[in-house]
Amino acid sequence: MAYDFAPLFRSAIGFDRLAQLVDTAAQNPVGSSYPPYNIEKLSDAQYALTMAVAGFGPDDIELTVQDNTLIVSGRVSDAAPGGREMLYRGIATRAFERRFVLADHVVVEKADLTNGLLRIAVRQIVPEALKPRRIPISSGQAMAGDTVPGGEASPATDGLAMPVAAGTAVSPAPQPTSYAA
Template identity: 45%
Template sequence: MRTVNFAPLNRSFIGFDQLTSLIDTATRNEIQTSSIPYNIESFEDNKYRITLAVAGFKDAELNIESKNKALTVKGTKETTEKAASKFVHQGLKVQDFEKSFQLGDHVKVLAANIENGLLLIDLEREIPEALKPRQIQIGKEDLAQH
């Protein structure tokens, strides 16, 4: 595994330290978590859907948490006291996982559903009116009177 040192960039670019920290965290998380297939789709301008393949997991075995601009999905398989099977071939390995996604500003989770072994998480970015672009009219008000 190759690591990237962002320290030289942080000395030259002011205000990009958070971006380099996010990249560093993302690469570390990708290594530490078990791999689970997922898609990220974009609908319209500000709607998104994360789809994770969670075949073999029940609703109660999945935990979805949104905290501090991070979305974390954990799957913990319940242990049962069934007789141990002897596999001739085991191509479907259901194992615990944890997958984290960094959310942008003003992104909130709308809903989560399971359909056909896929966990669907719908997200939406709600930009406050104060942050939306607006047209400034020229000559409509005298600033000297205020």
């Protein structure tokens, strides 16, 4: 199934990766539901991924972050502990691999395995360059790189005086008009 993202691209910049993510998600077949997991939002920037991994120890589970993807995989040896013969295995300890796509600027902070639950702490960190900032607007000042008549670049001014070519008449600035209401 293909989606048409043209309306989004007409008014948004930098969302081309979103289209790729949606296409990838649509192409991935629905996998097994093992092991079960929860994803919790703890705050605006904190998340917790909890997986039920009974029968797995810390050495049996591997966490990897690669290309904005968190990969959680687990493998347990088939040998019964202590050389015992297993008559019935009701606790699933089969190998698994789960993949979670991480948004930009999301980092995995830590992981903890307690009572058969693997808890992975994830945080979204917004870099200073991406935080909102106010841009001042000036009026009537030349900016560095602007061109003046004659095709030469004008130097940036400090806002006190505008450069004037020699022999040019300077007229007084127009006075603002006030309108009575």
